[in-house]
Amino acid sequence: MxxxxxxxxxxxxxxxxxxxxxxxxxxxxxxxxxxxxxxxxxxxxxxxxxxxxxxxxxxxxxxxxxxxxxxxxxxxxxxxxxxxxxxxxxxxxxxxxxxxxxxxxxxxxxxxxxxxxxxxxxxxxxxxxKMPPDWQYVHDWRSRYSLGRPIAAHFSTWASYREKPDGGWYDDAKRCPAAPIFRLGIYSINDMVRFMGPAESVQVTTSRLFTERPTPDNAELTIRFKNGCIGGIFASFCVNDGNSYADAVVLNFENGTVYLNSAPPKSPRREVHMQLVIRDGEGPRMVDQAVIPFADRAGTYQWxxxxxxxKGEKLEDTVTPAQIAEGIAVVEAMAKAEQTGTRVLVNNPHVVAKAPARC
Ligand SMILES: NC(=O)c1ccc[n+]([C@@H]2O[C@H](COP(=O)([O-])OP(=O)(O)OC[C@H]3O[C@@H](n4cnc5c(N)ncnc54)[C@H](O)[C@@H]3O)[C@@H](O)[C@H]2O)c1
CATH class of the missing domain: 3.40.50.720 (NAD(P)-binding Rossmann-like Domain)
Structure with a gap:
């Protein structure tokens, strides 16, 4: 060009x-x-x-x-x-x-x-x-297959880091709360908030297993959304299985379950595989599936x-300032939850975005 x-x-x-x-x-x-x-x-x-x-x-x-x-x-x-x-x-x-x-x-x-x-x-x-293609599939399947209310969202991401302190923000719990969640799980917070709407409260559990930094290297965040859905994000720098940034997601709806990147990986990982399972008689049946290039999935830069x-083009359905701020409100509550070891309400009175109807 x-x-x-x-x-x-x-x-x-x-x-x-x-x-x-x-x-x-x-x-x-x-x-x-x-x-x-x-x-x-x-x-x-x-x-x-x-x-x-x-x-x-x-x-x-x-x-x-x-x-x-x-x-x-x-x-x-x-x-x-x-x-x-x-x-x-x-x-x-x-x-x-x-x-x-x-x-x-x-x-x-x-x-x-x-x-x-x-x-x-x-x-x-x-x-x-713009909504990334993996989440676009989730939206489309939800309406096409009448999946109903979201019930739970389980995210897992991991890598193998063995870090030493360097005096930077990664070492500071105030600037890097619940470190693996803030550094890796943040994508899942943002994806969930965009899909579920505002969060109500959070709890967090962390541990330090291998890191020499003062901040944790193993963490789980639980988010209760205002719509009743429960979200869980596990993020860790402790798993050395070669599957860095594994990024597996299971989304349970009232009437079906979406699996994203949830099977053992092929090497090299060039694609994200998604499946939708719904009830068929007394058992489950995979009724739809999708494959998207790894380079297009949530978290990539949309150049x-x-x-x-x-250049002045009006992009359709872009993320709103309120949705971005809602994700940060979850981070603020997570930081307090880490400091106090308690469940913390998400303080988002400045946030105006609404959860999707009847979620
Ligand atoms: N490290 C990764 O793999 C990675 C991956 C994806 C996204 N990110 C994100 O990128 C951002 C930066 O991460 P990082 O790992 O590079 O952090 P870092 O602290 O290791 O490095 C930041 C760099 O910015 C410079 N810097 C700091 N303040 C500056 C300022 N005011 N003006 C100009 N330069 C300044 C520092 O000297 C340093 O070189 C973070 O938000 C992080 O989450 C990092």
Whole structure:
């Protein structure tokens, strides 16, 4: 494409992986070209800028002052990101950023609403702007097969990390609550909230098995939604079975069960397999199934949607600021639940999104 938009990327640890695999090459490269990079560690900025043959900016403000930059990719730690997004949009820069968007739901909601009012685009990978295809299937099956009310959602994700403390946000329970949930389970929180509507209360259980960080490496979060559905997310850095980011989901409805990625994996994992089971006489029957490319499932960066939104196209059925803030309200309650060891009500009075009818 000749008319690529220019992106500058801020925060060059995971952000550098995004530059290398999604902007310089990969899916984003069809729509965006790299204008430059910035990290508060100036040696990192300079090394990566010269590696990619682009500008290494001396500050975030220098990016915001560069009229050639259309979009800022923000890959800094999650705390205080709303403030950086605010500076960007007020300077006329669109934003793409990553999960967890923020740890303050009110700050997140305020900046996302301001972006909408200014006509600026702010996209996240989770929750993604457009409904990802795996969840689109769940929605379609729910109505096509009259699955009824959602009853329970069970998410499991794991990897094998054996981490040492480094003094960063990953070591700080306030900035990284219930660490495996905040770092890996966050996708499932966002997916669930988008599907179920607002949460009512949370409980959390954690343990430290192998990590040398002060934060846990094994955790389970239980969410009670206002619609009565119970959601469970298990996330762990302790399972060394080669199936990193396993990401299995079982969704029980009144009249059927959806399985997503729930069988032993094939290697390499290029696809996500989904099945729907409903009652047939006295037994179960798989009545529908779907296969989607791994690269399209929930949590991936929707570069084409970002490009089209910036170009002024109205995208249908995109995630709302309230839905994004609801996920963060769950994180806020989870942090309190971790600190107190009790069930904590989700404080989301600023949230206006409604649960789907009769769920
Ligand atoms: N690490 C992963 O595999 C991974 C995967 C997906 C998403 N993410 C998300 O990406 C974000 C960043 O994660 P990370 O692992 O890279 O964190 P990190 O703390 O390891 O690295 C953050 C980088 O940003 C820089 N930085 C911090 N504040 C800055 C600022 N104000 N301006 C410019 N640079 C700044 C730091 O120097 C560092 O290089 C998090 O939200 C995380 O959840 C990480």
């Amino acid at each position: 000749n008319d690529k938009l220019k992106i500058a990327v801020v925060g060059l640890r995971f952000g550098d992986h995004v530059v290398e695999n999604q902007i310089v090459t990969g899916r984003g490269s069809a729509w965006f070209s790299l204008a430059g990079v910035f990290d508060i560690k100036s040696s990192v900025s300079q090394a990566r800028g010269s590696h990619y043959g682009v500008k290494s900016y001396s500050s975030f403000q220098a990016i915001l002052a560069d009229p050639s930059v259309n979009v800022v990719g923000l890959f800094t730690p999650p705390g205080g990101r709303a403030e950086m997004v605010r500076e960007a949009i007020r300077s006329g820069k669109h934003v793409i950023t990553t999960k967890p968007f923020e740890i303050d739901s009110a700050a997140a909601l305020a900046v996302l609403e301001e972006a909408e009012a200014l006509g600026m685009v702010v996209h996240l990978n989770s929750p993604s702007p 084409e949607a970002l490009y089209r939104a910036i």
